[in-house]
Amino acid sequence: MTSPYGIEGRAAIVTGASRGIGLAVAQALADAGARVCVTARDPDGVARAAERVGGIGLAGSVADPAHLWELTELALREFGRIDVVVNNAATNQPYGPLMDADPDRWREAFTVNVEAPLRLVQCVWRAWMGEHGGAVVNICTEGAGHVGPHVGAYGTSKAALQHLTRQLAGELAPKVRVNSVSPGLVRTEMARFVWEDGEDELGAGLPLGRIGRPEDIARAVLWLASDAAEWITGADLLVDGGTRVRAAYTAAPGPTVQERLRTRTPGLQRPPDSAGQRR
Numbered sequence: 001m002t003s004p005y006g007i008e009g010r011a012a013i014v015t016g017a018s019r020g021i022g023l024a025v026a027q028a029l030a031d032a033g034a035r036v037c038v039t040a041r042d043p044d045g046v047a048r049a050a051e052r053v054g055g056i057g058l059a060g061s062v063a064d065p066a067h068l069w070e071l072t073e074l075a076l077r078e079f080g081r082i083d084v085v086v087n088n089a090a091t092n093q094p095y096g097p098l099m100d101a102d103p104d105r106w107r108e109a110f111t112v113n114v115e116a117p118l119r120l121v122q123c124v125w126r127a128w129m130g131e132h133g134g135a136v137v138n139i140c141t142e143g144a145g146h147v148g149p150h151v152g153a154y155g156t157s158k159a160a161l162q163h164l165t166r167q168l169a170g171e172l173a174p175k176v177r178v179n180s181v182s183p184g185l186v187r188t189e190m191a192r193f194v195w196e197d198g199e200d201e202l203g204a205g206l207p208l209g210r211i212g213r214p215e216d217i218a219r220a221v222l223w224l225a226s227d228a229a230e231w232i233t234g235a236d237l238l239v240d241g242g243t244r245v246r247a248a249y250t251a252a253p254g255p256t257v258q259e260r261l262r263t264r265t266p267g268l269q270r271p272p273d274s275a276g277q278r279r
């Protein structure tokens with residue numbers, strides 16, 4: 001069956017695609033007929049993801065500018081084109097009050113969450129999109145619209161990414177569309193410290209009755225990257241199960257994400273190994 005997205009034969013780069021939302025995005029793009037190049041730091045995770053989506057991969061950190069060039073060159077060499085870039089890799093460190101934040105770790109958050117997306121778009125613009133066009137989707141967060149406990153560095157960098165999205169949308173039009181998707185709480189390793197031991201309760205407190213799955217976000221990204229969204233640029237698509245309108249939802253008020261963030265600390269954001277231990 002032909003995909004309704006008009007994305008067959010196109011080529012995409014997805015960062016942070018070894019697990020979670022990035023892997024679901026890579027899978028959705030591949031299922032819709034795109035050829036996909038994935039990246040993340042862990043080489044085994046990248047190899048597994050590339051095999052799973054039937055694409056290619058290159059291990060490295062998005063914080064390394066050389067890696068972003070190599071990624072661009074690899075995708076162009078293997079696919080002959082780069083139509084879609086999904087900037088998904090991110091860090092939620094340093095976690096805690098900003099008065100305790102180490103400025104060097106604050107800078108690292110901006111390197112990964114803001115600078116890397118800009119650098120990758122610059123690479124791909126120069127290598128392909130500036131001449132041939134394309135679509136960029138940046139993964140932000142529902143939380144970027146307001147302040148919250150302990151996530152000052154993350155929220156500030158994601159708010160900057162939203163602004164970068166709009167700025168690039170204007171600068172790169174009409175050749176390249178640039179949009180963002182802002183997820184609410186999604187069941188991934190990054191957010192495990194929030195939903196673990198409370199998933200049902202948190203879900204019951206949301207208007208749409210559950211926390212997010214990576215596929216919920218992937219479908220939105222696929223749509224924004226596709227020709228179905230050909231007249232949309234500079235937009236931020238909120239995919240949050242109704243988190244933003246929760247104040248008017250009186251059916252089953254449970255704890256909010258914000259409430260849980262007050263008392264919880266993130267782990268190392270590594271997936272469990274085969275023995276179930278987090279690395």
Ligand SMILES: NC(=O)c1ccc[n+]([C@@H]2O[C@H](COP(=O)([O-])OP(=O)(O)OC[C@H]3O[C@@H](n4cnc5c(N)ncnc54)[C@H](OP(=O)(O)O)[C@@H]3O)[C@@H](O)[C@H]2O)c1
Binds near residue numbers: 016018021060187
């Ligand atoms: N989960 C949520 O509730 C939620 C809510 C709002 C927004 N988001 C956003 O959604 C995106 C994906 O998060 P997720 O929840 O899917 O997280 P995740 O399951 O922890 O996955 C993160 C991915 O990014 C990779 N990664 C991390 N740092 C990297 C770096 N410096 N360079 C290259 N790859 C890197 C990880 O692999 P390696 O560790 O091997 O590098 C992994 O593939 C992020 O932008 C996050 O801010 C998530």
